[in-house]
Amino acid sequence: MNYATFLLLLTGQLALAQTSRPLVKIISVEAGNNQMDSAFFPINPQSGKPVTLAYNHNYLHFRFINSRNPTQKSFAYKLTGLDYTWVDCTDCSQVQYAHLDGGDYTFLVKTTQSGDVPAQFSFTVEGNLLHKWWFVPTLFLYLLLFAGVIIYFFILFQFRQKLKEQRLIHKEKMASMAELTAGIAHEIQNPLNFVNNFSELGTELTDELKQAVTAGDTEEVLILTDELSESLQKITHHGSRASAIIKGMLEHSRTSTGQKEPANLNTLATDYLQIAYQGFRSRDKAFSCELIIDLAPHVPPVTVVAQDLGRVFLNLFNNAFYTVQQKQKTGQPDYQPTVWLNSHRLTNTIEIRIKDNGTGIPEAVKTKIFQPFFTTKPTGEGTGLGLSLSYDIITKGHGGSLEVNTAPGEFAEFIIVLPIS
Amino acid sequence: MKLVDVAMYLVYIATYGVIVPVGIGLYLVRHLNKPLKIALAGLCLSLVLDLGLLAVNFKITNTFYYLFSGFDLLIMAWLYSSVITHKTFSNVIQWSGIFFIPLIGLDAFFISGLTNNGFSNAVEKFYVMVIAIYYLTQLLLEKIDDDIRRQPLFWISAGIVIANLVGSFDIFSRPVINYSQTIYLQYFMFWSFVTILMFGAYSYAFWLSQRDR
Numbered sequence: 001m002n003y004a005t006f007l008l009l010l011t012g013q014l015a016l017a018q019t020s021r022p023l024v025k026i027i028s029v030e031a032g033n034n035q036m037d038s039a040f041f042p043i044n045p046q047s048g049k050p051v052t053l054a055y056n057h058n059y060l061h062f063r064f065i066n067s068r069n070p071t072q073k074s075f076a077y078k079l080t081g082l083d084y085t086w087v088d089c090t091d092c093s094q095v096q097y098a099h100l101d102g103g104d105y106t107f108l109v110k111t112t113q114s115g116d117v118p119a120q121f122s123f124t125v126e127g128n129l130l131h132k133w134w135f136v137p138t139l140f141l142y143l144l145l146f147a148g149v150i151i152y153f154f155i156l157f158q159f160r161q162k163l164k165e166q167r168l169i170h171k172e173k174m175a176s177m178a179e180l181t182a183g184i185a186h187e188i189q190n191p192l193n194f195v196n197n198f199s200e201l202g203t204e205l206t207d208e209l210k211q212a213v214t215a216g217d218t219e220e221v222l223i224l225t226d227e228l229s230e231s232l233q234k235i236t237h238h239g240s241r242a243s244a245i246i247k248g249m250l251e252h253s254r255t256s257t258g259q260k261e262p263a264n265l266n267t268l269a270t271d272y273l274q275i276a277y278q279g280f281r282s283r284d285k286a287f288s289c290e291l292i293i294d295l296a297p298h299v300p301p302v303t304v305v306a307q308d309l310g311r312v313f314l315n316l317f318n319n320a321f322y323t324v325q326q327k328q329k330t331g332q333p334d335y336q337p338t339v340w341l342n343s344h345r346l347t348n349t350i351e352i353r354i355k356d357n358g359t360g361i362p363e364a365v366k367t368k369i370f371q372p373f374f375t376t377k378p379t380g381e382g383t384g385l386g387l388s389l390s391y392d393i394i395t396k397g398h399g400g401s402l403e404v405n406t407a408p409g410e411f412a413e414f415i416i417v418l419p420i421s
Numbered sequence: 422m423k424l425v426d427v428a429m430y431l432v433y434i435a436t437y438g439v440i441v442p443v444g445i446g447l448y449l450v451r452h453l454n455k456p457l458k459i460a461l462a463g464l465c466l467s468l469v470l471d472l473g474l475l476a477v478n479f480k481i482t483n484t485f486y487y488l489f490s491g492f493d494l495l496i497m498a499w500l501y502s503s504v505i506t507h508k509t510f511s512n513v514i515q516w517s518g519i520f521f522i523p524l525i526g527l528d529a530f531f532i533s534g535l536t537n538n539g540f541s542n543a544v545e546k547f548y549v550m551v552i553a554i555y556y557l558t559q560l561l562l563e564k565i566d567d568d569i570r571r572q573p574l575f576w577i578s579a580g581i582v583i584a585n586l587v588g589s590f591d592i593f594s595r596p597v598i599n600y601s602q603t604i605y606l607q608y609f610m611f612w613s614f615v616t617i618l619m620f621g622a623y624s625y626a627f628w629l630s631q632r633d634r
Contacts (some may be wrong), residue, residue, distance in 0.1 A: 056601060132596065135593075135596060138592070138593070139593065142441070142589065142590065142592070142593070145586070145589075146586055149550075149582065149586055153557070156557075156558060156561050156562075157561070159562075159564065160565060163562070164565050166568075167565060167566065191614045263428065290600050
């Protein structure tokens with residue numbers, strides 16, 4: 001190859017290189033968004049580093065120039081990834097793209113001369129957060145965890161409240177059981193005294209009978225035998241009475257089966273009045289109270305859960321005795337503690353009134369007495385569940401009503417109304 | 422005032438708000454029982470780290486963050502293993518706490534290279550939250566007759582659970598920043614508020630321990 005050919009070839013190569021270089025130069029690129037918290041910022045188009053823009057920096061502004069002839073302003077541009085064809089513009093030197101979706105883009109710009117190589121700038125707009133495959137499931141899991149913890153503690157608190165209530169109900173039951181036991185112990189003492197006395201009498205009669213038999217006094221033997229028989233009958237009678245009392249106690253202590261059976265409300269109320277009264281007297285020997293019982297005759301049997309209703313009576317009588325005892329302690333002259341038990345037959349219902357002339361119920365307290373855990377008794381003396389449970393037993397358990405009528409400082413009267421059928 | 426300024430003020434209050442429970446705790450230290458003393462030690466350590474970070478002018482923030490995660494995890498494991506009555510669980514909490522420390526070290530030096538403590542933070546927050554929830558369950562079911570509001574550790578645990586539950590949203594921090602700085606700043610403000618509440622719970626717990634004696 002001679003020297004001239006080499007020069008020609010070199011010139012040709014240089015000319016080819018000149019024509020393969022873009023005539024247009026991208027002089028500036030700015031990115032930003034239309035939100036207040038982010039201004040447009042410049043990006044160096046010649047840095048050569050991959051440009052990745054955040055999802056919200058999807059406003060891009062390109063400025064370009066014809067590097068050979070700056071006055072020439074006819075260009076064609078295209079954003080691959082968005083534009084399908086070249087866009088021609090005359091008398092322009094900048095272009096703006098807005099609201100670009102996530103994806104890879106290349107901005108191409110060239111002069112309108114045919115064969116011109118376009119200048120290019122490649123960039124990536126990050127996808128919308130919500131469009132990232134992992135974002136929604138992760139966020140969902142997070143929210144699930146958040147909600148799960150809240151629900152877990154809500155259920156836990158409810159469960160704790162239930163446990164607390166159960167414990168208090170158990171405590172209330174135990175307290176009423178203790179009162180019942182005290183009353184029953186007192187009640188049993190009476191027939192047991194009879195049993196003891198008649199047993200001693202029986203022993204004496206037997207001794208006398210032996211003597212009469214030895215003496216051959218037939219008439220005396222017959223009289224003594226009759227007396228012995230009478231004594232034994234009395235032992236049996238009082239033994240049965242004690243047995244009935246114990247049976248009653250066992251029924252009370254047994255968990256209520258909820259089975260309704262016909263019961264005589266007069267008898268039930270009277271029994272529990274006596275038990276409550278004896279219970280109070282066993283704890284306070286000095287306590288005495290006048291009991292005025294006025295019951296309607298011919299009260300038909302009412303289908304009730306006797307154990308539950310007994311608990312109501314016991315609770316109301318205990319409250320009555322407690323309040324008259326408290327009033328008695330104030331030392332009012334001429335005060336006679338009295339508790340009334342009345343029953344009336346109405347058209348389709350039976351009404352039982354339990355009244356006391358104790359301290360009464362203040363007006364502010366009256367609206368709260370049937371609320372669970374409300375008590376005016378000193379700490380440790382009342383669970384605050386007695387009246388609440390009584391109210392539930394009467395209203396929810398038996399379809400009746402429990403109301404209170406009171407004058408503070410004078411009296412309190414609880415009125416139970418139960419449907420006959 | 423710009424949103425970013427409000428957010429930064431709140432973050433500062435939340436960060437240095439630890440001074441309040443630390444102050445109350447130190448004042449009442451003779452009334453505190455063992456778990457509360459451990460909690461106080463944790464808060465003191467946290468304050469020391471915060472002040473250390475301030476002293477180095479926030480130059481090695483990320484390294485401090487790993488330390489925060491590690492110490493918090495150890496303190497909580499120690500605290501809860503001392504109050505959880507179930508022996509096996511107590512041991513599990515103690516040993517798992519120790520087991521997580523090398524993991525944080527692994528993340529710090531070999532995985533994330535002291536640049537982003539996201540993983541360590543997430544593990545720590547999740548772990549602390551789980552043991553706090555376990556303890557709260559034990560407290561609520563075992564101390565039925567006690568007034569739960571008078572239990573100092575109830576307040577501390579409730580604060581920890583809420584703060585960590587909200588704080589675990591941090592795993593979304595990077596995508597959220599990319600999406601909108603405004604949203605991220607608002608979340609940061611909420612998180613700061615919750616942290617302040619947590620320190621309030623600590624303070625109240627220390628105060629309770631003195632009143633109950």
